[in-house]
Amino acid sequence: xxxxxxxxxxxxxxxxxxxxxxxxxxxxxxxxxxxxxxxxxxxxxxxxxxxxxxxxxxxxxxxxxxxxxxxxxxxxxxxxxxxxxxxxxxxxxxxxxxxxxxxxxxxxxxxxxxxxxxxxxxxxxxxxxxxxxxxxxxxxxxxxxxxxxxxxxxxxxxxxxxxxxx
Amino acid sequence: xxxxxxxxxxxxxxxxxxxxxxxxxxxxxxxxxxxxxxxxxxxxxxxxxxxxxxxxxxxxxxxxxxxxxxxxxxxxxxxxxxxxxxxxxxxxxxxxxxxxxxxxxxxxxxxxxxxxxxxxxxxxxxxxxxxxxxxxxxxxxxxxxxxxxxxxxxxxxxxxxxxxxxxxxxxxxxxxxxxxxxxxxxxxxxxxxxxxxxxxxxxxxxxxxxxxxxxxxxxxxxxxxxxxxxxxxxxxxxxxxxxxxxxxxxxxxxxxxxxxxxxxxxxxxxxxxxxxxxxxxxxxxxxxxxxxxxxxx
Numbered sequence: 296x297x298x299x300x301x302x303x304x305x306x307x308x309x310x311x312x313x314x315x316x317x318x319x320x321x322x323x324x325x326x327x328x329x330x331x332x333x334x335x336x337x338x339x340x341x342x343x344x345x346x347x348x349x350x351x352x353x354x355x356x357x358x359x360x361x362x363x364x365x366x367x368x369x370x371x372x373x374x375x376x377x378x379x380x381x382x383x384x385x386x387x388x389x390x391x392x393x394x395x396x397x398x399x400x401x402x403x404x405x406x407x408x409x410x411x412x413x414x415x416x417x418x419x420x421x422x423x424x425x426x427x428x429x430x431x432x433x434x435x436x437x438x439x440x441x442x443x444x445x446x447x448x449x450x451x452x453x454x455x456x457x458x459x460x461x
Numbered sequence: 462x463x464x465x466x467x468x469x470x471x472x473x474x475x476x477x478x479x480x481x482x483x484x485x486x487x488x489x490x491x492x493x494x495x496x497x498x499x500x501x502x503x504x505x506x507x508x509x510x511x512x513x514x515x516x517x518x519x520x521x522x523x524x525x526x527x528x529x530x531x532x533x534x535x536x537x538x539x540x541x542x543x544x545x546x547x548x549x550x551x552x553x554x555x556x557x558x559x560x561x562x563x564x565x566x567x568x569x570x571x572x573x574x575x576x577x578x579x580x581x582x583x584x585x586x587x588x589x590x591x592x593x594x595x596x597x598x599x600x601x602x603x604x605x606x607x608x609x610x611x612x613x614x615x616x617x618x619x620x621x622x623x624x625x626x627x628x629x630x631x632x633x634x635x636x637x638x639x640x641x642x643x644x645x646x647x648x649x650x651x652x653x654x655x656x657x658x659x660x661x662x663x664x665x666x667x668x669x670x671x672x673x674x675x676x677x678x679x680x681x682x683x684x685x686x687x688x689x690x691x692x693x694x695x696x697x698x699x700x701x702x703x704x705x706x707x708x709x710x711x712x713x714x715x716x717x718x719x720x721x722x723x724x725x726x727x728x729x730x731x732x733x734x735x736x737x738x739x740x741x742x743x744x745x746x747x748x749x750x751x752x753x754x755x756x757x758x
Contacts, residue, residue, distance in 0.1 A: 364498035372758075
């Protein structure tokens with residue numbers, strides 16, 4: 296019995312050691328609604344979702360739904376924080392503009408080098424800008440490494456948003 | 462200290478601190494202050510002089526628009542000193558790589574002048590209205606009323622009224638500018654020239670958002686300048702009864718901080734006077750007019 300106990304303790308120590316040396320990137324799950332608007336003509340919104348440190352230093356773009364680069368500047372906060380310096384690093388997250396509807400995004404929380412972000416507080420940003428329409432911008436504090444869900448009510452160009460961290 | 466002494470003290474302090482901007486407002490308003498994308502893009506500039514901020518009143522010079530329509534058109538007459546000033550006007554771009562270009566076509570549309578430039582470099586451009594300095598000769602008439610003539614005293618001698626006294630000449634340097642940033646990579650256009658009255662930016666003038674602070678330093682000939690008064694006026698003055706002028710003064714390190722409360726297009730006006738170094742000139746006035754665009758958060 297005592298041998299088994301010792302082995303168990305050894306195993307648990309190994310497990311703790313293993314967990315502390317390899318940080319598994321946590322995921323951010325996002326549900327985003329592109330609102331249906333009763334306007335004619337309707338242009339699909341340009342939308343950017345990105346992560347910043349609590350001091351508003353850019354970490355990375357989570358999603359970018361756009362068309363022509365001449366209008367990227369209208370996602371003003373995203374453009375100044377990330378867009379203008381991002382260049383080719385956006386290829387993996389860029390897609391076409393979306394029709395009204397509900398969209399799910401799962402983002403593995405990593406930095407530009409692909410390394411897992413440490414647990415702690417971050418700012419998640421959502422910005423939408425629409426030709427012949429308005430602009431909406433939402434910035435929320437989230438905590439990586441903590442299971443939590445945040446809901447943000449819709450505003451002009453952004454529908455309801457939910458963000459789940461773990 | 463008795464009350465009246467305190468009152469006098471504060472009224473003098475207020476006089477010293479208030480922004481004394483004597484000349485008309487003037488500006489270069491760009492069609493865009495931020496550009497994105499790979500293709501070079503044109504930006505068009507509206508340049509005007511007016512006390513009704515951002516509502517154009519007087520053009521600053523350029524090819525008269527009537528001349529564009531008809532070579533034989535009769536061109537409006539302007540008094541020679543003003544014509545010389547208007548003829549000296551040009552739009553100058555200091556590009557991100559430091560190159561300076563000023564051969565842009567400027568057209569005079571009566572109330573405003575208009576120019577355009579193709580921006581093909583990445584980084585920040587400085588766009589300036591460049592004009593010859595202006596000499597004014599001030600005098601008092603025998604009835605003690607004040608008068609003013611364009612030009613240095615020796616040039617306008619013949620035009621002075623009989624018995625004019627307290628004749629003095631001021632030389633006015635105007636800096637009228639704005640900034641545009643295309644993509645990334647600031648470059649050198651915002652670097653201080655260490656010549657005359659200018660601002661050294663501690664925050665980027667093309668990244669202004671409500672709720673954030675904007676910091677800059679006032680320099681004169683490259684040295685921090687304390688106590689320079691200035692004010693900021695937001696666009697759309699015609700549609701509100703209160704001008705909502707923001708008054709500012711540079712501190713002992715020349716620093717100024719603005720906390721933006723409302724988005725809009727802003728005109729910063731500042732003026733600084735000093736003894737003149739030039740013969741026959743009493744005072745030099747250095748005035749800067751800078752357009753900033755502030756975005757909602």
